Amino acid sequence: MAADTFRLDDYKRYGRQMILDGIGLPGQLKLQQAAVVVVGAGGLGCPALQYLAAAGVGRIGIIDHDVVELSNLQRQTLHTESRLGQPKAESAACALTQINSRVRVDALANALTPANARALLEPYDVILDCTDNAATRYLLSDAAVLLGKPLVSGAAQRFDGQLCTYNLGPEGPCYRCLFPRPAASPAAAASCEETGILGVVTGVIGSLQALEAIKLVVGLHDEQPSLLVYGALSAPPFRSVKLRKRRVSCPGCGTEGQKAGEIEETDYVRFCGGARPDWEALGL
Amino acid sequence: MAADTFRLDDYKRYGRQMILDGIGLPGQLKLQQAAVVVVGAGGLGCPALQYLAAAGVGRIGIIDHDVVELSNLQRQTLHTESRLGQPKAESAACALTQINSRVRVDALANALTPANARALLEPYDVILDCTDNAATRYLLSDAAVLLGKPLVSGAAQRFDGQLCTYNLGPEGPCYRCLFPRPAASPAAAASCEETGILGVVTGVIGSLQALEAIKLVVGLHDEQPSLLVYGALSAPPFRSVKLRKRRVSCPGCGTEGQKAGEIEETDYVRFCGGARPDWEALGL
Amino acid sequence: MVDLKLKIEFGGGLELLFSNRRTHFVDIPSTKQQGDREGEPVDMDFLIHWLRSNSLKERPELFVENETLRPGILVLVNDIDWELEGEGDYRLKDGDEIVFISTLHGG
Amino acid sequence: MVDLKLKIEFGGGLELLFSNRRTHFVDIPSTKQQGDREGEPVDMDFLIHWLRSNSLKERPELFVENETLRPGILVLVNDIDWELEGEGDYRLKDGDEIVFISTLHGG
Ligand SMILES: [Zn+2]
Ligand SMILES: [Zn+2]
Numbered sequence: 001m002a003a004d005t006f007r008l009d010d011y012k013r014y015g016r017q018m019i020l021d022g023i024g025l026p027g028q029l030k031l032q033q034a035a036v037v038v039v040g041a042g043g044l045g046c047p048a049l050q051y052l053a054a055a056g057v058g059r060i061g062i063i064d065h066d067v068v069e070l071s072n073l074q075r076q077t078l079h080t081e082s083r084l085g086q087p088k089a090e091s092a093a094c095a096l097t098q099i100n101s102r103v104r105v106d107a108l109a110n111a112l113t114p115a116n117a118r119a120l121l122e123p124y125d126v127i128l129d130c131t132d133n134a135a136t137r138y139l140l141s142d143a144a145v146l147l148g149k150p151l152v153s154g155a156a157q158r159f160d161g162q163l164c165t166y167n168l169g170p171e172g173p174c175y176r177c178l179f180p181r182p183a184a185s186p187a188a189a190a191s192c193e194e195t196g197i198l199g200v201v202t203g204v205i206g207s208l209q210a211l212e213a214i215k216l217v218v219g220l221h222d223e224q225p226s227l228l229v230y231g232a233l234s235a236p237p238f239r240s241v242k243l244r245k246r247r248v249s250c251p252g253c254g255t256e257g258q259k260a261g262e263i264e265e266t267d268y269v270r271f272c273g274g275a276r277p278d279w280e281a282l283g284l
Numbered sequence: 285m286a287a288d289t290f291r292l293d294d295y296k297r298y299g300r301q302m303i304l305d306g307i308g309l310p311g312q313l314k315l316q317q318a319a320v321v322v323v324g325a326g327g328l329g330c331p332a333l334q335y336l337a338a339a340g341v342g343r344i345g346i347i348d349h350d351v352v353e354l355s356n357l358q359r360q361t362l363h364t365e366s367r368l369g370q371p372k373a374e375s376a377a378c379a380l381t382q383i384n385s386r387v388r389v390d391a392l393a394n395a396l397t398p399a400n401a402r403a404l405l406e407p408y409d410v411i412l413d414c415t416d417n418a419a420t421r422y423l424l425s426d427a428a429v430l431l432g433k434p435l436v437s438g439a440a441q442r443f444d445g446q447l448c449t450y451n452l453g454p455e456g457p458c459y460r461c462l463f464p465r466p467a468a469s470p471a472a473a474a475s476c477e478e479t480g481i482l483g484v485v486t487g488v489i490g491s492l493q494a495l496e497a498i499k500l501v502v503g504l505h506d507e508q509p510s511l512l513v514y515g516a517l518s519a520p521p522f523r524s525v526k527l528r529k530r531r532v533s534c535p536g537c538g539t540e541g542q543k544a545g546e547i548e549e550t551d552y553v554r555f556c557g558g559a560r561p562d563w564e565a566l567g568l
Numbered sequence: 569m570v571d572l573k574l575k576i577e578f579g580g581g582l583e584l585l586f587s588n589r590r591t592h593f594v595d596i597p598s599t600k601q602q603g604d605r606e607g608e609p610v611d612m613d614f615l616i617h618w619l620r621s622n623s624l625k626e627r628p629e630l631f632v633e634n635e636t637l638r639p640g641i642l643v644l645v646n647d648i649d650w651e652l653e654g655e656g657d658y659r660l661k662d663g664d665e666i667v668f669i670s671t672l673h674g675g
Numbered sequence: 676m677v678d679l680k681l682k683i684e685f686g687g688g689l690e691l692l693f694s695n696r697r698t699h700f701v702d703i704p705s706t707k708q709q710g711d712r713e714g715e716p717v718d719m720d721f722l723i724h725w726l727r728s729n730s731l732k733e734r735p736e737l738f739v740e741n742e743t744l745r746p747g748i749l750v751l752v753n754d755i756d757w758e759l760e761g762e763g764d765y766r767l768k769d770g771d772e773i774v775f776i777s778t779l780h781g782g
Contacts, residue, residue: 012354019480020442021588022517044782047331047491050361051484070296073383077334080382098364099357132782157781158304160687178756179778183747195688196303197781200335200495207331207487211516214484220517227749227756228521229776231686232495233306233504234697237512239774240520241751244758305695328675416675441674444580462649463671467640479581481674511642511649513669515579518590523667525644528651 006032013100014056027218028056034217035123037061039112039140040130041092043202044154044209046078048128051210053096057217059104060096061124064088065111075199112136114263117143126213129153130206134182135268141166141175142263145253151175152212154205157195161205161230164243165212165221167253171245172225176252176260178243182272201232290316297384298340311502312340318501319407321345323396323424324414325376327486328438328493330362332412335494337380341501343388344380345408348372349395359483396420398547401427410497413437414490418466419552425450425459426547429537435459436496438489441479445489445514448527449496449505451537455529456509460536460544462527466556485516571595572610572662576619580670582641587625594623596660612643613656615666631668642669678702679717679769683726687777689748694732701730703767719750720763722773738775747778 006029011018018028036057038045041064052060066088068079078095079088093107112120112131121127121143129140129151137153144151144167151166153175166174208228215221225243246253251260260266290313295302302312320341322329325348336344350372352363362379363372377391392404396415405411405427413424413435421437428435428451435450437459450458492512499505509527530537535544544550576592583590596618600608610618620632631638636656643650644667645658660666683699690697703725707715717725727739738745743763750757751774752765767773 016358016481040782042782051487054358054483074298074300074338130782134780155779157779162779181746197300199338200491203335203491207484211484236524238522241754243756324675326675414675418673439672441672446672463640465639526648528649
């Protein structure tokens with residue numbers, strides 16, 4: 001969207017952030033011209049999506065193949081009782097349009113798979129990992145490396161949350177650099193359904209994911225790779241960790257040694273040692 | 285709400301948090317029986333309200349006398365384009381009912397004033413300060429001390445946020461213990477309108493306010509007074525500070541020396557050295 | 569006389585008074601150089617005046633008022649509320665991290 | 676032989692294996708007591724085995740696998756990724772804070 005399509009009432013809508021040092025009209029135009037995709041419109045995706053839309057990100061993709069269930073409403077605050085049974089991507093898109101009708105929303109009610117990841121993610125500048133399983137997390141990491149895009153990854157279980165932006169700049173590590181192999185047992189990689197989640201923990205982490213994405217788009221990110229670890233019952237609740245650089249021998253992003261292979265030919269489910277997610281039920 | 289009114293589908297709705305250590309059915313019933321009031325349905329109040337409602341807090345008060353304006357939609361995500369011009373308290377109540385129709389919502393489209401603070405706040409167990417000016421913050425602190433209720437206070441400006449629970453247990457400090465006198469100049473106490481705000485910063489802090497309130501209600505709070513300082517552009521972004529105990533000479537909560545006097549007779553606006561908020565325009 | 573190396577952080581808008589930089593590394597003398605307390609180890613009161621003289625770039629009245637720290641500013645000594653550490657009398661140590669935060673009112 | 680005092684933290688669910696406590700204060704020997712490396716200063720590899728033998732309460736296979744740390748666990752040495760500090764060869768110092776965090780997948 002060019003500067004000349006910036007409307008007079010946009011100054012009113014976005015004024016509170018346009019007067020900030022480091023944003024201004026140039027930053028707001030970067031937001032309007034940006035395309036951000038959120039994979040997973042659940043506990044993490046809902047707050048991330050609402051703040052991306054409110055801030056005026058011009059194009060927002062939502063990838064989620066689930067439908068809204070009653071057990072989601074405890075934390076997935078874009079969905080409503082009246083939209084139970086609707087695809088989450090569509091329900092979330094509906095909510096975003098109510099907040100900001102000028103944002104272009106792509107509601108993609110597909111599962112992200114090795115076969116479609118490259119094509120689905122390619123149009124976007126920043127990818128948010130708001131998913132709930134290890135196999136999709138490895139798939140997203142490999143796709144982000146392949147496409148050369150930053151991956152803002154959030155995770156939350158029980159009272160705990162984690163936030164990390166992978167593939168950041170030329171030296172930032174990918175998910176495989178930190179976790180070359182997935183957790184050994186399927187139980188250890190349990191989902192929120194199995195281990196529980198205090199809903200607002202996803203609110204904290206999802207909001208922080210939107211914030212990272214906005215910093216990346218407007219150019220306020222320091223591009224220092226770090227991991228933020230949150231424990232709602234810990235004191236102090238937040239811990240920031242300085243991370244390693246890209247690992248030259250990383251099978252995902254490295255330049256030496258064994259590569260992970262083509263995304264389309266990788267069996268992420270088997271790699272993660274289990275039957276979750278059930279690609280077959282997803283039509284594969 | 286008694287245990288026998290806990291419905292079968294509530295197990296489905298709240299199951300993800302009921303399986304957590306420290307919550308369970310007893311914790312969920314505490315949430316259903318709790319009354320929490322959020323003062324200010326703006327940038328901080330919106331995320332706080334949505335997670336309180338989603339978690340199943342039984343009664344939620346919303347105190348705000350403003351109406352929804354276009355400049356709010358950049359961060360106040362419970363409000364929508366179609367509700368522009370509506371009182372924020374009603375707009376927020378409408379959004380909460382869509383998320384969780386079983387929550388009792390008291391929409392109070394009044395300004396909180398020295399004359400009504402005691403009566404308006406008295407029915408609630410926990411008070412959330414989601415306001416935007418110093419005078420109301422001192423008023424809320426004095427009222428919380430008077431009523432013996434914890435005050436979960438959030439604040440956000442530019443890229444920065446702060447979170448503190450005042451009047452926590454028998455020894456926790458009040459707002460006056462930390463800040464006996466307000467900032468000297470009105471300019472230093474500028475509002476978001478004047479200094480700007482990156483919207484999602486209020487999302488982070490408001491979500492954390494809901495989390496504090498939930499911990500207080502279910503009994504998971506460690507009751508150690510601390511201040512959380514957040515800087516979206518700082519590294520590390522979060523800093524936790526151990527706070528002093530209640531100050532015996534505090535004019536708000538102390539037992540020795542000069543007391544601040546009755547709330548109803550205190551001129552908070554003059555105390556804060558300026559004309560904000562404009563009590564007169566609020567009908568006083 | 570050995571200098572003390574300190575890390576100073578400003579937040580909540582105070583950084584605007586200090587060249588718009590949040591983090592400053594400063595070297596200050598370890599003992600007071602003048603006045604009737606010459607030779608005494610330096611404390612937080614000394615640091616506040618030192619910062620006003622050496623680092624503050626604009627609107628000093630928003631940092632110091634009537635020779636003391638302006639109301640509405642919280643001071644942390646190594647992430648602890650300075651009131652727990654003696655406030656202005658706290659004796660600075662090499663490597664201390666001192667944070668000045670202005671209270672925020674927005675929402 | 677002087678013991679080293681360490682602060683150990685577990686997060687991301689690992690605390691469930693360690694008496695459901697997130698924070699542990701432990702004293703460990705400063706040098707290895709047996710084996711062909713007797714007398715050498717203790718390192719992270721030593722600590723991992725020491726914790727398995729002394730603190731771990733259940734399901735040891737979720738912490739150590741094939742004599743090394745299980746995949747999916749990140750180790751921090753004083754808030755720095757242990758890979759920057761030499762991983763298992765990092766020599767422990769008195770007062771170190773070591774954090775073990777399991778990666779989370781939920782959302
Ligand atoms: Zn890598
Ligand atoms: Zn007090």
